[in-house]
Amino acid sequence: MALIIDPDLLNDEATNTGATEVFIDTAAKRIELHPGVGNLDATDGVTEKAVYSFLKEEWTGDPHNKNLAAFPFPMVPITDEYYELVEGWDWADTATRNAIRSGGWTVRNTAGxxxxxxxxxxxxxxxxxxxxxxxxxxxxxxxxxxxxxxxxxxxxxxxxxxxxxxxxxxxxxxxxxxxxxxxxxxxxxxxxxxxxxxxxxxxxxxxxxxxxxxxIKITTPDTGIDADSNGVPDVAPYSSMSITYIPHQNRGTWATATTYNANDVVQSSTDGRWYITTAGGTSAGDDTNLAGGSDTGVTWASFSGERQIGSTWYPFGVVLDAANSSLEQLYEFVQFQLRQSLDIDAGTGTVIGNTADPLLRFVGDTLQTIQQSDGTGVVIDNFLPADTNRIELEDDTFTTTRRTYPFVATLTIQFGDNLRNDPSAEYWVYFTDGVTAGQEWGNPGAPLVNDDTGAPMTGMVLGSSQAQHTFDYDGNSQAGRTPGTDANVTVVGIGLATGQYVRATGTIARSTTNTVSLVAALERNYANP
Structure with missing residues (x-):
């Protein structure tokens, strides 16, 4: 069947046996529809306009001798999609209301x-x-x-x-x-x-x-996240992930002689950091050391929702803990949580998942957080370093530009068989040029290149076919290097039993596919009797 728009497809009866699509109950002043009967499909329903038109025809023709003209007409049209039920008339029940399509209504009693x-x-x-x-x-x-x-x-x-x-x-x-x-x-x-x-x-x-x-980013079924189907993730790594909401109100830059309420958050103009007050009050003094009491009127503490991205601190009110898992797994966890009727807040508040604001969206392979309807920003913690370049964040202050971390490049060092088979084989990575004179490879003061955590790029081969290191392309300023520029590097490797000394050069560009190969000649002369 289909949606009824033609009043000729509706029928009334003298007494209510449920055998027709409509029953007009003049005694109770109720209009009752019978979904699933006759032409009235339970799913498709009938337009309110068709019911109104049918009632007009019944009142004029009165085919069942109900003396309908002796009763007030039930409906007043306001527009095609808005009617009023007047003079105490109403729809009979929930089934009737659920069958009405393409219109809303007001119900008025006999007093209007x-x-x-x-x-x-x-x-x-x-x-x-x-x-x-x-x-x-x-x-x-x-x-x-x-x-x-x-x-x-x-x-x-x-x-x-x-x-x-x-x-x-x-x-x-x-x-x-x-x-x-x-x-x-x-x-x-x-x-x-x-x-x-x-x-x-x-x-x-x-x-x-x-x-x-x-x-296409959801590949794990619910039972792969929540094995016992109770709405709480209990399968690794999802069971270690969390969503924490931090109640606060962002008030922007701190100002003196200003009234602040509990949970207000401000930014210090002195250090750029964010602070929260649990009690509020009227500010006085200055913001040179908010956590230390430079505001003599309001007590402030460091805001747990602030994060440093590059050299700037930003405020967030929702923290997603990825538990050192992939962005795709975090996304699956969050989407699962947002379908639950339970409290999903790992903090002290209560947030029901299935009516909470969305938190994440994928644009291609880039994961974006979504600022909440109250202006609260969303941040991701404990993500894989390899995913750094795929994250875009919307903080409390977001309007059009999302926050991105400094680009993390990846250097892959590939080892030939002779190094891989040598239990003593080691490697080191130096700058070739682009640094202060005397800091390049070949000089006694040459530093090892640091990865994005500040650890030097060096290590034992230990049978591996390759080693990967991440590099703070936009932030590394070692030995006078200019951040945000390609870094030319010299990679040195040497073993004892099977791998001769080998040196190769390469470039760490703004990419995650930078590669240098260390293929050492077979060692035939080393001996230590």
Missing amino acids: NVTAMYANTQSLGSVASTDQLYYDNGAGRTDYPVTGPVNHAVQILSDPNGDGNFSDGFDRRLSFEMFNREQGRLFAQAGLGDLSDTTMANPKAYAFAVGSGAD
Whole structure:
């Protein structure tokens, strides 16, 4: 069947046996629909306009001799997608409301006072027939009564006695988010902030773009993350990952004679670091040493959400711990958590996963964090060094430019058989040029090139076919090197029993594929009787 838009496909009956699509109950002033009966498909439903048109025809023709003209007409059209049920008339039950499409409504009692409002909510985009869409309008996750695309009414106001005081009901016209979050599919959500309407003041039709598609970055099934299916990751490495929310309010640069509240965060103009106050107060003094008491009016402490990227400190309020795993595994963990009905905050607060803001997105192979709807930034900790160049962060202060770490280049040293087979074989990496005179290879003061952690590039071969080292391309200034430029290097290797001395040159460019080969001649003359 299909969505009913033609009132001729609807029928009433004299008494309610449930055998027709509609029953008009004049005694109770209720309109009852029977989804799954006759032409009324339980999934596709009927437009509100078609029901309105059908009622007009029933009132004019009165085919079942109900003396309908003796009763107030139930509906007043405001627009094609917004009607009012008046004079005490209402829909009979939840099944009836769930069958109405493409329209919202207000319910008024016999005194003309509003007792309820229902807005029509529609999904836009590609929604699979198995996708379970849900919404949150202030009461947590609520599933739609069908899977696949939706075109359904959601109650946004309840005032049973119609007195304008909602203490006996609720008013949820200011908040609405629709979600599409399925395992192995791209997440989508949209709310009033994505529309020109900032509230649901009028119970009309609202459409939300929640189309989805296959997520190629999700390759692990839920049971590979949560073996006992209780919503808590218990399989390594996911069981070691976490999401921590840090409550705070970013107030920008510290200022004197300013009132600060508990959990406010400021940046010192002196050292560029970020500080948080747990008690608040009115600032005085200066910001030369906030943690040390230079503000005599407010007590400040170092903010645990700050991170140094390059030479600059940035504030974040959500910390994702990757537990030294790949970005793809972290992404799988986060997406799993964002489908759970449990508290996913490893901190002291409570954040329910399936209604929390999205945290991550992949753009190609680059993982971007997503600033939260309240302006809170998201950072990743304990990621693999090899993934450094694939991370883009949105901090509290993000507007258009994401934060990226200084580029980490990779140098791969490949060893020939004679070094690999020599248990005593070692290697060293020096600068060839581009440094202060006397610091190049060939000079007694030549330093070893440091990796991005500050450790020198040297080591034992120990049978390996290669050794990899990361290099702070944008930050390394050893021996007068100019950061952000290619580094020419000399790599030296030597063994005892099988590997002769060998030297090779190469370049560490802004790349992760820099390679130098050390192929030593076979040692035939070394002897130590």
